[in-house]
Amino acid sequence: MKINLTILGSGTSTGVPVITCSCSVCTSKSPRNKRLRASAWLEVDGKSILIDTSTDLRQQALRHKIQRVDAVLITHPHADHIMGLDELRAWNFAQKGRIPIYGNAWSERELRQKFEYIFDPKPVEGGGIPLLDLHRFDPQDSHLEVCGLRFVPIALEHGSQECVAFRLGDLAYVTDCNRIPEESLKRLEGLDTLVLDCLRIKPHGTHFHLEKSLETVAHLKPRRTWLTHLGHELDYLEWKGKLPKGVAFAYDGLKISVG
Numbered sequence: 001m002k003i004n005l006t007i008l009g010s011g012t013s014t015g016v017p018v019i020t021c022s023c024s025v026c027t028s029k030s031p032r033n034k035r036l037r038a039s040a041w042l043e044v045d046g047k048s049i050l051i052d053t054s055t056d057l058r059q060q061a062l063r064h065k066i067q068r069v070d071a072v073l074i075t076h077p078h079a080d081h082i083m084g085l086d087e088l089r090a091w092n093f094a095q096k097g098r099i100p101i102y103g104n105a106w107s108e109r110e111l112r113q114k115f116e117y118i119f120d121p122k123p124v125e126g127g128g129i130p131l132l133d134l135h136r137f138d139p140q141d142s143h144l145e146v147c148g149l150r151f152v153p154i155a156l157e158h159g160s161q162e163c164v165a166f167r168l169g170d171l172a173y174v175t176d177c178n179r180i181p182e183e184s185l186k187r188l189e190g191l192d193t194l195v196l197d198c199l200r201i202k203p204h205g206t207h208f209h210l211e212k213s214l215e216t217v218a219h220l221k222p223r224r225t226w227l228t229h230l231g232h233e234l235d236y237l238e239w240k241g242k243l244p245k246g247v248a249f250a251y252d253g254l255k256i257s258v259g
């Protein structure tokens with residue numbers, strides 16, 4: 001199975017540059033320091049699957065010419081990961097069909113609340129809304145079948161809430177976490193490629209900071225690790241070549257191939 005993953009956005013919730021900020025990263029001329037909100041696009045076996053619908057989804061889809069969306073996996077319902085949900089309408093039109101979307105209990109609850117007009121539409125509003133089939137799954141389950149693909153869902157601690165990582169074959173996408181429970185670490189063994197949360201240098205209550213991300217990498221020993229959900233403290237150019245072997249900052253537009 002050949003898996004292609006595109007990093008649509010490598011940035012934290014504000015994106016980088018941050019509105020009003022004039023720090024050296026926010027004013028950097030390097031495209032590697034321009035970060036849209038964290039999300040990814042999987043292409044595998046002719047299927048096209050989004051991981052999260054970020055606030056920047058429209059821009060990301062146009063940039064990468066995403067022609068189809070067969071399914072959407074939601075990691076968790078924080079605004080930066082779901083606020084592009086309405087953009088799915090474009091693919092409803094193009095594909096003339098509904099789109100399945102998958103989330104844990106927290107995601108299902110919040111999506112129904114925040115997007116009541118989509119999931120509990122009033123008859124009069126019927127016309128211009130995304131047509132989505134929302135499926136709840138339990139990340140403790142051994143697997144999650146989506147488009148005939150066998151994903152392994154992985155529960156992460158994100159503050160007091162549960163975020164979900166997704167593993168497909170030897171690739172895992174692990175964003176927004178401050179701790180990975182023991183059982184979940186087992187599901188991340190033997191990876192070729194790990195995409196991993198790394199917010200900043202200083203510790204943070206709901207995210208991995210650089211030291212914690214690197215500790216996790218040292219424990220799991222994937223062949224290759226890309227750090228993502230990066231804030232404006234992390235200068236791509238400053239850290240280039242200074243991270244341990246096999247570890248690098250992700251960047252918008254990064255294309256990863258596994259298998």
Ligand SMILES: [Zn+2]
Binds near residue numbers: 013038078080081176
């Ligand atoms: Zn986030």
Ligand SMILES: [Zn+2]
Binds near residue numbers: 017021022025026
């Ligand atoms: Zn800044």
Ligand SMILES: [Zn+2]
Binds near residue numbers: 158
């Ligand atoms: Zn979050």
